[in-house]
Amino acid sequence: MSTQIHSQNHMMNTTPYVIETYELCKTYKKIRALQSLNLKVKPNSICGFLGPNGAGKTTTIKLLLGLAQPTGGSAQVFGKDIRKENDEIRRRVGYLSQDPRYYEYMTARQTLRFTASFFYKGPRAVIEQRVSETLDLVGLADKADRPVKGFSGGERQRLGIAQAQINYPDLLILDEPAASLDPQGRHDVLDVMERLRKHTTIFYSTHILDDVQRVSDTVVILNKGELVAQGPIEEVLAWGQADSFTLTIKGDSLGVETRLRSQPWVRSLEEMSRNGRVSWLIRVSDRELAEAKLVPLALAGGGVTICEFGCKTQNLEDVFLNIVKESNHEYK
């Protein structure tokens, strides 16, 4: 299954995508880490790249950066081929790896100076100014001249974000940027991302779905190396939401369940709780029919009291789990 969610604007947009992949594949020996990935990221968007562990997120990022080579398909960043023009791509990209590592003997300032030296040759004073403002931006100004060796995980992560955007990148690729940060650090990182939004495109992988919901405008979901959903966040959130209902009853739950399951428009019935009352999450294929018939069906056998009925409001975590779960069923 591939849940492609496109808005009309998205499809009509003639602006070239910042990232565009075509059937991109990566196989490690016999393990297919990435399968036929067709990914599109629009300029100046914040794109959350989601997926369970081992879904292929880091592999995709490494392919885009030329740190690994695809075994099939192709991809372009800024319209440039990732195999043939990767040098040009890396000039315009800032990258934070999942587990950022630096030369331990360097200070934070030296690390940023070293990073900047790959992009700029001068003037020295302006480079120093850029280094200082970047240190300020990530809250490391007071630790600027301490060796990286003594940095905590959170401080390394902040330094990672600083080095990733020292070159005013047109595309910022962040692999789990908030992974080892405390709540304040996470908040700060999201703030930085919000601030950078108007200057750059941000493509970032994460497990923290609240963060994605807060800052992203598009979402890509991978599962087992395959793209299972892609689109603007509102549409991904809406996916499944209109087609899901919650029903809580007291009484003959078995009869209700049997009647509901026999309806062709009921796609799935998931029991959520059973504490004297029974709650179900009901996914349907016909929303209007469901709205009209779910309550009468539940009451049809008698001996049943409806405690609660409504359209299910899902957050990104629900949508993510549902999509991954459904795609897992398809693999089986």
Added chain:
Amino acid sequence: MSTSEALLVPRRERGWRMGLRSMMSKELAAWWKTRRWWVQCLVALLLLNGMLAVNLNGGRGTPNAMENATIALMVTAALFVPVAAISLAQDSILGEKHSGTAAWVLSKPLRRPAYLLAKLIANGLGLFVAWVVLPGVSVYLQLLKPADGYFTALRIAGVMGLHYLNLLFFLTLAMMLATFFNSRGPVLGISLMLAWAGPMPFISGPILKYAPWLYDILPWKLLIDFNTNRQLAFYVANGQPLPTVTPIIATALWCVLFTAVAIWRMSREEF
């Protein structure tokens, strides 16, 4: 575009040189702005000049004292100094592959040949100063009086040149191996085996029997030759013409080949 961004002058290097300057600065700083330089210099002086001093003093008054002392120096240079080059090379490549710093810098505008060459040049230069120039000058001074000026500066420079060629062989070999393997065992094992197999009498027997030509194409004859005692350094030290230059040319070619293979392999490495 912000004001500071507009003022910055972008780098425009292309091809294999992309990022070379930045990486080289970093590698040179790792040598000369950390304690590495004085640790290496100190170990070199203790090992090479210490060995010479001990032998000069210990053999004082004996007829072959000078010859024995210089042989001891060359044995040390041939058998033990390559360990420094091997260890630096494998730390430089394998250490960075393991720690993730290689992947980090290679995500910047840095070409893989530039990454390797920066390491090779900086380590080559560091080894040259710490293990060749400094001990070489000290050896000259140490031998000046006891040898009564027999070992001229030029002869000492010639011997130290052979010593440096030997070091470069093991530096480039270990770098190449580090691009192929992900653990230190094979890099250390293969490099040390090559360093010790030829000169060691108890290992060299089968080589002399089945493949004696290896002595002409490997650096084994440059500094020591337990089998004939006619190492090339002996001729250089005594100002005599060299019986053959094949091992010198072959060693230099190996260095070039190892570097080329390392660059080829590194270009295919996945992180």
